[in-house]
Amino acid sequence: MTNKDQSLNYYGISRRRFLKQTTILGAAATAGILLPRNGYAALSDVFPVVETTYGKVRGMNTAGIKTFRGIRYGASTAGANRFMPPVKPARWKDVYDAFAYGPAAPQKPGNPTDPYAHSVNWDAHVKSGISEDCLFLNVWTPGLNDNGKRPVFFYIHGGGYTDGSGGITFDGDPMARLGDAVVVTVNHRLGPMGYLDLGKVTGSPKFAYAAVAGMLDLVAALEWVRDNISVFGGDPGNVLIFGQSGGGAKVSTLMVMPSAKGLFHKALVQSGSTLSLGSRDRNTGQTEKLLSELGISKTKPEDLQKIPWDTIIEAKSNTSFSPVVDGVVIPKDPFDPEAPEISADIPMIVGYTREDSGIRNFSGAELDEEGLIKWINETYKENANLVLTTYRKVYPNATPVQVQARIRTDSATRERATMMVERKSRQKRGKAYLYVVEWPSPAYEGRFGAVHGVDLGLVLGNPRNLIAGNTLEARKMADIVGSTVLAFGKTGDPNCDKIPYWPAYDTESRATMIFNLECRVENDPTRELRLLWEKVY
Template identity: 35%
Template sequence: MKRHLAATLASLAALTIGSAAAAQQPTLANATPVVETEGGSVQGLEQGGIDAFLGVRYAAPPLGELRFQPPAKPEAWEGIADATGYGAPCMQLYSASGPNESEMTRRIQAIFPTSTEAKMDNEDCLFLNVWTPAADDGGKRPVMVWCHGGGYAYGSGNWPAYNGRNLAEKGDVVVVTVNHRLNAFGYLNLAEKFGDDFAASGNVGNLDLVRSLEWVRDNIAGFGGDPANVTIMGESGGGSKVSHLMAMPAADGLFDKAVIQSGPGVFSGKPAEAADYAAKILEAAGVETLDDLRNVRSDEIVEAVRRATPAGSTMGRGPQFGPIADGTIIPRDPFLPAAPEQSRDIPVLIGYNKDEMTLFLAAQPWFGRLTEGTLNAMTGAMGEQAVAAVAAYRKRYPDYSHTHLAAIAMGTRFVRGTYLLADQQAKTASAPVYVYRLTWETPIGGGMLRSPHTLDIPLMFDNAKESAALLGTGEDAQTMADMMSDAWIAFAKTGTPSSELLPEWKAYTPVNRNVMELNVEPQLVDDPEKDIRELPSEL
């Protein structure tokens, strides 16, 4: 078995210095076995007995003539490629005015390092990470592939909250996280400006994900994984990416199960709107010709996006990057007018968190300060649906402050989208659909966030101790992590989420809307947000 030079040096040091002195030295990580991939050999380092291969290239650098083009296979390399550290994240479009402004939410950067990654991003970003209990034993373990959050604008598979070590060890599974092209680099519709040669440009970010699944199919056996048992998972924007993969012909047959967390992707963008947004970005970047497009610096593209995007264009209130229903790569909206036919045999686990929006709103100057009058003014400005949502939640949660009523009402898109997608899938699928609602509340900040966006991630990854910045340090956090990681692992293995810590999890149907409320005392309930689910789009 080939081992990294560090392991050899560690052994020599022990012999030279003597066992007593060597015992005082820091423990050096052992090298992983060398694994042969389609591009060449790779070797990483162990993480607590789990083989970790980080920054493995799954596609050629999307530079030069490959910029804004579908991903290509990487060229073969000689020797053993280093897989001991993460590959670069894609160029980031994270706004400093986002959810990291308060002291508490800034601490959460320890596990969701959005601002930090903007300091090291790069167009050459098509890398993935693999954690496996044993890369050299010929095992056929279930494979759990993670699509990161951050919408389609920022994020990467490198975030500490996504570290797959604990999940791999607990479940005897192989965990894969993926970086791919984002924002303008992955979803800039250039077909109208530059013709058929750029017909795929508005969807290349999702084509990167397809390419990563092809890499898994062709290479994961060498890492002890079973290419015939692949589960794709994602939260927030990652959940939307999973939703779209279910509807992409190029992804058909590349996965067997799907997990959609706080990110139902029911709709796709429209090509004409995306082309108009692209035209404004190109104008801001001074791009007129194909040579201009290939030579403009990546930081200039990012700055052009900022100039071309209206102020306050967030939360769906302005032009957004994302997949477009171009009729070919993504034939239509993924779940309208019906669920995608190609994924009818795919078991689906989908859900959301009770108070999604508190994470985004906690830094706002009004958070914690709303009165009845300001709540009514705010929701009234948002429309009749928001007013109705506040009234419904006021009955359900009489102890909620005006601030928390506003926040939970702003999150109805997660609720309604989840049930719409679940209903559409369950109507026609031959495979089951399972729905959850995370109601456990994090104690950090005096409980001000309740059950916020992203709370599910360190729980299902079994990273409770490592994610104390979000979960706190109490025993309940580990109880929730035990419960949720069990269920996610069971789903990856069998297509049914289960845990000894849970009651029987029955499938969701449009007739029997079984929803697992995930809390320290979990319960299976029937249609827990019927009033919100049935709110008309336009009252």
């Protein structure tokens, strides 16, 4: 059987039937004859076509889930569009085949041999290529043009603000299938192509939005959802935005952006709680270094639009660019000093994993008790003994690697997540919920615990990456977590039959969902550790 035969067989079509139908269709088209429906119904069902605001797109039907990969939501960001706000695409005349993921935004390829990157399938996005023509999104849906009013789950990939894509790693089929939902993933500009502060550094109003271009891409993608998702069976009035790590940071930032208001109705932040954005002075300093390294004058910023994108990406000064508070697109820090008023009515889930901030390499996994004590002494100095004795009291049987990971997590990721949900709950409008994932990743003999990213596949109901393991336990966790997220996306309340009752967060009870094979809700879990960090910091 040839590859083509195998592909046709996967979609339930024999080669003979395919050849017969394409011959009929070709002959009919040549003759200008409109065939009766039974002459081409099977192919139109397998390769459905819908009309968007920019033209017709053709997807693929896989056992009932219609998948559209690489739909353009913006024009190329190359040339004169580089560093500019996103431009809407031109209408197309022919049917657009949405069969393959669109290219990822310009970025440095990751190291696929790194154990952690391998475990989360992180470098898989490069399979779709890398290009400045990167404003594409993907849709998975059970129905088309059926007035389905399904909830929409808009997933934003992580990788900080520097790498990643919404491609193969984030397959939306299981969530769409499990929850009768519409799932959307998206690519957007990253690094200096999305966040270079040219406007402030050069004083040119033309580049006023260069430092927030990547966030404006996400707004443009959400506008596409508003304008088009109904033909994909989705409800533009019921959109959940969610993301992990850098994706969670972008969700946090969208919560404060006036241009995003009304484009989403619920939010979920996974291990990416962002209270305040990075220093603008740091961004402008890095921008100046990059211009200097590339020989670009501040008086001629347009010259930066003419050089190859990989020259910019490979520059030594391309370290870490992220959005800034510009006073217009992003008027203030997302959750500092308080939760944003503009999104006060949006219900929100915030969470992290127990070993979220642990070291994710094999050398770190060899830490012994002596090394742990040395690290604590060097890191916390006069508070070292307090930190060590408190953690050993709470976790007497934890390995040194686990203790270090939990210290790192509690002093950073947990602290930010708790502050975010506290500030959100004080608004007493859209409810806030807090969770922690305790279920440990089975990858590499479980040495990393409930590591950063262990919930990536669980949320999407897709535990096939190495970090989740695709075991029976992983599938059970995906069922639990995925069902909870589906319930929240549909109604704004995460409660479902897979978990015990999960009350909204307040500073009196501090109710927290503990996700594990047997889920539980605890009020103010590991209170001693929360109070410890309030004292230390």
